[in-house]
Amino acid sequence: MSNSEPRASRQLILVTGPARSGKSEWAETLAADSGKQVIYVATGLVDAADLEWLDRLEQHRNRRPPDWQTLEVPIDLSAVVRSAAESECLLIDSLGTWTANLLEQQKAVWEQTQQDLIASLKSTAADVIFVGEETGWGVVPAYPAGRLFRDRLGTLVRRIGAIADTVYLATGGYALNLTALGTPLGAKN
Numbered sequence: 788m789s790n791s792e793p794r795a796s797r798q799l800i801l802v803t804g805p806a807r808s809g810k811s812e813w814a815e816t817l818a819a820d821s822g823k824q825v826i827y828v829a830t831g832l833v834d835a836a837d838l839e840w841l842d843r844l845e846q847h848r849n850r851r852p853p854d855w856q857t858l859e860v861p862i863d864l865s866a867v868v869r870s871a872a873e874s875e876c877l878l879i880d881s882l883g884t885w886t887a888n889l890l891e892q893q894k895a896v897w898e899q900t901q902q903d904l905i906a907s908l909k910s911t912a913a914d915v916i917f918v919g920e921e922t923g924w925g926v927v928p929a930y931p932a933g934r935l936f937r938d939r940l941g942t943l944v945r946r947i948g949a950i951a952d953t954v955y956l957a958t959g960g961y962a963l964n965l966t967a968l969g970t971p972l973g974a975k976n
Contacts, residue, residue, distance in 0.1 A: 796873070799908055801948050803919045804957035811880055813955060813962040814918045815850060821914050823876040825855045830885040832861050847880070861888045865903040871913030882947070883920035886940045890932065901943055908950060917951075919944040945972075 800817055804810040818825045829847075834840060851857070855878075860867050864885060871877050879885075889900060908915060921944070922937045948954045949972075954965045 810957035868907035873912035876914040
């Protein structure tokens with residue numbers, strides 16, 4: 788499929804919002820309603836020594852239906868998106884964790900990584916639902932790595948939002964369809 792062809796049955800959805808807003812739960816609802824085989828793509832690295840993180844992962848697992856396949860993909864999202872079939876719905880949770888996993892990439896490499904992901908999204912036949920955190924609503928981080936993470940994630944969420952069919956904001960336990968309510972600003976800031 789070329790970038791200029793219509794996206795027949797494929798959907799690209801972005802669910803964004805602050806911490807503990809319900810964005811993962813809303814994304815899971817959308818995936819369950821897709822009518823397709825759901826593949827949950829977990830971007831988090833598992834650290835057996837981090838009991839709090841393991842508890843969070845277990846909470847997510849317990850919410851998912853047992854027939855959903857789970858893939859742990861902390862780095863190469865583009866390959867997973869490219870290889871997905873039309874009968875599948877990828878639920879990728881989350882862009883923030885994936886960005887953190889790649890934070891040490893140099894600027895040019897990170898830019899290429901983003902471009903590869905966007906290209907894979909434009910060419911895939913599968914439905915793709917992203918969960919992406921909004922980290923820039925608070926205090927500007929006092930340390931360079933925190934500012935780099937915030938800026939990279941904000942730009943990535945905006946780039947995906949610009950090509951998404953639907954963008955939702957989850958906050959306060961509600962999901963707002965920004966595509967219906969808002970005015971698009973474009974892909975880059």
